[in-house]
Amino acid sequence: MPVYRGPVVDVDIHHRPKFPQREWAAYLSDEWKRTVDGEELPFYNIPITMGGAGTSIPYAGRRKDLGGDPGIVAGYDLVELQREYLDPVNVWRGILTYDTGDFEAGQNPYFTRDVCRAVNDWNLETWLGQDERLYGLIAVPTSWPEAGAAEIRRVGGRERFVGVLLSNNGLGIPFGHPVFHPIYEAAAELGLPILVHSTVGDRAAETAGGLSGNIVELISLHGERAMHMISSFIVHGVFEKYPTLRILLTEFGFTWLPGLVWRLDDQYPMLSRESPWVKQLPSDYIREHIRLGTQPVEDLGVPGGIGAIVETVEGAEDIICFSSDYPHFSMDDPSYLARVLPESWHRKVFCENAAAMFGFEPVPVGELAEVT
Amino acid sequence: VIVDVGSAEDFPVDRPVVVSVDGREIAVVRRSAGDVYAIRNVCPHQMAALATGWVTPGLRSEIPGEMGFDDDVPVLHCPRHSWGYRLTDGASTADPSLRIRTFSTTCKNGRVLVDLGRR
Numbered sequence: 001m002p003v004y005r006g007p008v009v010d011v012d013i014h015h016r017p018k019f020p021q022r023e024w025a026a027y028l029s030d031e032w033k034r035t036v037d038g039e040e041l042p043f044y045n046i047p048i049t050m051g052g053a054g055t056s057i058p059y060a061g062r063r064k065d066l067g068g069d070p071g072i073v074a075g076y077d078l079v080e081l082q083r084e085y086l087d088p089v090n091v092w093r094g095i096l097t098y099d100t101g102d103f104e105a106g107q108n109p110y111f112t113r114d115v116c117r118a119v120n121d122w123n124l125e126t127w128l129g130q131d132e133r134l135y136g137l138i139a140v141p142t143s144w145p146e147a148g149a150a151e152i153r154r155v156g157g158r159e160r161f162v163g164v165l166l167s168n169n170g171l172g173i174p175f176g177h178p179v180f181h182p183i184y185e186a187a188a189e190l191g192l193p194i195l196v197h198s199t200v201g202d203r204a205a206e207t208a209g210g211l212s213g214n215i216v217e218l219i220s221l222h223g224e225r226a227m228h229m230i231s232s233f234i235v236h237g238v239f240e241k242y243p244t245l246r247i248l249l250t251e252f253g254f255t256w257l258p259g260l261v262w263r264l265d266d267q268y269p270m271l272s273r274e275s276p277w278v279k280q281l282p283s284d285y286i287r288e289h290i291r292l293g294t295q296p297v298e299d300l301g302v303p304g305g306i307g308a309i310v311e312t313v314e315g316a317e318d319i320i321c322f323s324s325d326y327p328h329f330s331m332d333d334p335s336y337l338a339r340v341l342p343e344s345w346h347r348k349v350f351c352e353n354a355a356a357m358f359g360f361e362p363v364p365v366g367e368l369a370e371v372t
Numbered sequence: 373v374i375v376d377v378g379s380a381e382d383f384p385v386d387r388p389v390v391v392s393v394d395g396r397e398i399a400v401v402r403r404s405a406g407d408v409y410a411i412r413n414v415c416p417h418q419m420a421a422l423a424t425g426w427v428t429p430g431l432r433s434e435i436p437g438e439m440g441f442d443d444d445v446p447v448l449h450c451p452r453h454s455w456g457y458r459l460t461d462g463a464s465t466a467d468p469s470l471r472i473r474t475f476s477t478t479c480k481n482g483r484v485l486v487d488l489g490r491r
Contacts, residue, residue: 275436276439
């Protein structure tokens with residue numbers, strides 16, 4: 001049974017305040033505090049989670065056995081995260097991805113801009129720098145990309161921010177559309193990659209057919225959204241316009257990759273007519289600019305099965321990056337992933353691919369991750 | 373070998389016309405400026421008859437989101453999947469390594485002449 005004992009870079013560790021409405025609200029601007037405050041226990045209407053599919057999953061979709069007090073939504077306690085995950089799993093670097101990105105898609109763009117600023121300031125003050133292994137992402141209002149670009153420029157120079165999070169979609173247009181390009185321009189300017197995360201209850205783009213009524217429906221179709229996003233980045237020439245930009249899509253799985261690559265490449269003659277600014281085969285853009293988080297990974301029950309499918313895409317082992325989804329209920333443990341992936345991919349998938357993307361260096365040699 | 377394939381008036385502007393020469397089908401396209409192109413009448417993708425497609429100016433783009441036409445490089449599009457081939461040299465607009473044979477043409481005394489030799 002293949003085992004991986006080397007250093008792990010996990011690109012999807014969820015974290016949150018213990019009581020988001022109150023803790024994030026403390027970082028809102030005075031203007032917004034005064035607008036919505038006035039009660040002893042104010043309700044700020046920050047979108048924490050929009051619900052949707054998964055209502056049958058107890059503990060708000062988080063693992064009951066993780067995070068400390070099961071009466072409180074897991075992911076708020078750094079000590080628990082260290083004890084139950086970072087230390088035993090040998091995490092060398094981890095990307096904190098917030099609990100969900102619902103707050104990025106608030107319908108009031110002005111309030112959402114302020115919420116994102118508050119969330120970023122909260123992240124800087126309460127999490128980033130507390131553990132040398134953990135790094136953060138800049139939250140941006142996806143309903144107002146220009147404001148998102150301004151927020152990237154405001155905090156993008158802080159060393160613990162190593163990327164930009166695009167989660168819930170406030171505009172209902174795939175993220176490759178030119179309306180989002182100000183975000184990519186700012187990210188490219190600062191050398192920051194983009195991390196696109198799947199969503200639950202994203203009214204605009206949870207899955208291609210519409211909102212799911214059941215978590216199985218949603219998880220099984222997660223890949224749809226990623227496929228659309230990747231296609232959108234390519235046809236709109238995002239990588240021609242921002243040639244240094246890298247985009248990681250996580251919690252979409254990755255076993256759908258071959259089908260997407262085949263279809264996009266097959267359409268290339270047509271693509272060159274509709275989008276003449278596209279100068280390379282889609283598969284070439286994907287290899288150079290796109291990375292995919294692993295979770296959730298199917299167990300095909302056939303040793304080497306996943307490798308056999310995905311390696312039909314040349315260079316697939318350079319595209320995939322380990323993601324756990326801690327502490328959500330559908331979390332994948334590295335030991336599980338090590339069993340289903342080809343052993344020859346382990347080092348790249350568990351460590352090197354993500355380390356290269358986020359600029360983590362030098363990558364530890366050997367088995368143990370020396371945290372510096 | 374130079375073959376007379378018809379009068380210029382036999383070739384309506386930008387409407388490919390098939391001529392058969394030595395068992396080979398050739399699509400002949402006359403453009404409004406009077407220039408004439410000849411290309412093998414088969415798309416290598418799925419063997420469709422190219423002459424049932426359509427002609428456009430070439431497209432060019434240096435900046436994503438912006439494009440322009442290149443009238444000097446007309447493109448014949450396959451009717452089945454819109455694959456485009458430059459009439460000037462037969463190269464695919466998507467993959468220049470994919471190329472359909474083209475033939476030199478001349479117009480002389482109102483007649484269209486196709487040179488079947490190597491270009």
